[in-house]
Amino acid sequence: MIKRVIPALICLTLVLSPSFWAGQQKQLDVPYVPTKxxxxxxxxxxxxxxxxxxxxxxxxxxxxxxxxxxxxxxxxxxxxxxxxxxxxxxxxxxxxxxxxxxxxxxxxxxxxxxxxxxxxxxxxxxxxxxxxxxxxxxxxxxxxxxxxxxxxxxxxxxxxxxxxxxxxxxxxxxxxxxIPANVSGTWTWTMGKPEMKGEMVNAQLFQQVTPSFKIGGKAAVARDLSLKGDQLRFVLDLPYQGKTVAATFEGRIGGHSLTGAVRFQDGGKDVVWDWKAERHPATEKPIDTDADKYGSPFGMKPPAKVIY
Ligand SMILES: C[S@@+](CC[C@H](N)C(=O)[O-])C[C@H]1O[C@@H](n2cnc3c(N)ncnc32)[C@H](O)[C@@H]1O
Missing domain, CATH: 3.40.50.150 (Vaccinia Virus protein VP39)
Structure with a gap:
């Protein structure tokens, strides 16, 4: 009995000692090759x-x-x-x-x-x-x-x-x-005089955004949409005083709020409106739909239906 217990105790003491672990190194995940x-x-x-x-x-x-x-x-x-x-x-x-x-x-x-x-x-x-x-x-x-x-x-x-x-x-x-901001989901705002309602519904995969818009309750098509970090920009045709004007929307995303400006020309004059939109929080979706595919060593939960 003693013969078996003593070697087991020696092994246990060795494993529990800091010097044992100090000598142990995790294997490299990537070998050392310097970038030229x-x-x-x-x-x-x-x-x-x-x-x-x-x-x-x-x-x-x-x-x-x-x-x-x-x-x-x-x-x-x-x-x-x-x-x-x-x-x-x-x-x-x-x-x-x-x-x-x-x-x-x-x-x-x-x-x-x-x-x-x-x-x-x-x-x-x-x-x-x-x-x-x-x-x-x-x-x-x-x-x-x-x-x-x-x-x-x-x-x-x-x-x-x-x-x-x-x-x-x-x-x-x-x-x-x-790193793109998450602009997924349904955003609403009001703008201009007489007041018009705007709605934007975004599907998003990483930095790629596929939007659909309604302006004054009618479907509208955006062009030149870009998302760079937290900066969203696009151009929309707006009905304005019996005409249609090409308006540039530029805003910064912070959580569920977007703040920026709408700019267009009316008879050679610059018109600028404040643009403040809010997201309906429950409509936000993860932008990395494959986050669970590769697993994560960080104990993160799979993203399905996660609302941040
Ligand atoms: C391909 S080298 C790149 C070195 C440097 N970044 C460059 O571009 O010159 C990869 C480096 O990653 C280190 N490495 C590998 N696995 C690691 C880990 N799990 N944690 C931290 N460093 C690691 C290696 O020691 C190595 O120095």
Whole structure:
């Protein structure tokens, strides 16, 4: 009996000791391959980095993306890598580049990082990893946040922009996504004199919006609709004082409210109306209809019928 209990106790003590776990490292989800510098340049350019940005690199390697953003654009940056060697390398490189006041590096599993603060996210992972991260990015990142990825996509979520960098006859793809606001569901407003009622019913898949409109109770067709971050824009033909005018609607979405302006010309004069619309909260739908398809390591519930 004693012969069996003692080895079991030794094993238990070993497993419970911090030094045992300190020696255990989670396997890399992606091997270390640094992004070549011409591709780094293109990624930072496509992300349109500003001094005010906070750039997150998930799986930061030697830190070159966040260090580049700090050196060239004065942006702040955070790099996560699970490999302690990479984190040491990143910190040394930040010191050499003189940007330690702008960048921080954390030895941490990228799946456990909190994304809320990021305004730009850079990735050189794998499509399978991007797809696992997708629901978390759409949930935690603010509308307007830019995501740039080297070579790997996001499945059904098509990029807003892409380009190719050729190095030694090898092509490197760079993709950009802008986190869209959720504009799905039924929105209503009143505008103008005499007062007209407006209604917009949107179906939405990621940044793609399929709207239907009613103005003054009659169906209307919008053109040139775009959704960039939290900015919605479209042009509608409006009945106005016995004529039809082409009116541009531009507004910013914040939760269930939309605030902006309607602009058109009447006999050479500019007419501007305030535009304030409200969504019926129960009509909002998730914009990533496949969020449950790939599963999520974050314990999020499947999105069907979820109202945020
Ligand atoms: C392809 S490299 C990209 C490095 C850097 N972002 C670049 O573009 O030069 C992927 C990096 O992800 C890191 N990595 C892999 N799995 C990770 C995980 N679960 N959490 C954090 N980092 C991880 C690796 O150590 C590696 O440095």
């Amino acid at each position: 510098y011409p591709v780094v340049d293109e990624m930072l350019k496509m992300a349109d980095i500003q001094k005010s940005d906070l750039v997150y690199d998930l799986g930061c390697g030697d830190g070159r993306l966040v260090i580049g953003a700090a050196q060239r654009y004065g942006a702040r940056g955070v790099g996560y890598d699970i490999d302690p060697e990479r984190i040491q390398e990143s910190r040394d490189n930040a010191t050499k580049a003189g940007v330690t006041n702008l960048v921080k590096f954390f030895e941490q599993d990228l799946f456990t990082a909190d994304f809320h603060e990021a305004s730009v996210m850079t990735l050189y992972l794998l499509t399978s990893v991007n797809l696992k991260l997708r629901p978390k990015m759409l949930k935690e990142l603010k509308p307007g946040t830019r995501i740039v990825s080297h070579n790997f996509g996001m499945g059904e979520w098509k990029p807003d922009q892409s380009s190719t960098v050729m190095i030694d006859d090898i092509s490197h793809e760079v993709y950009l996504w802008i």
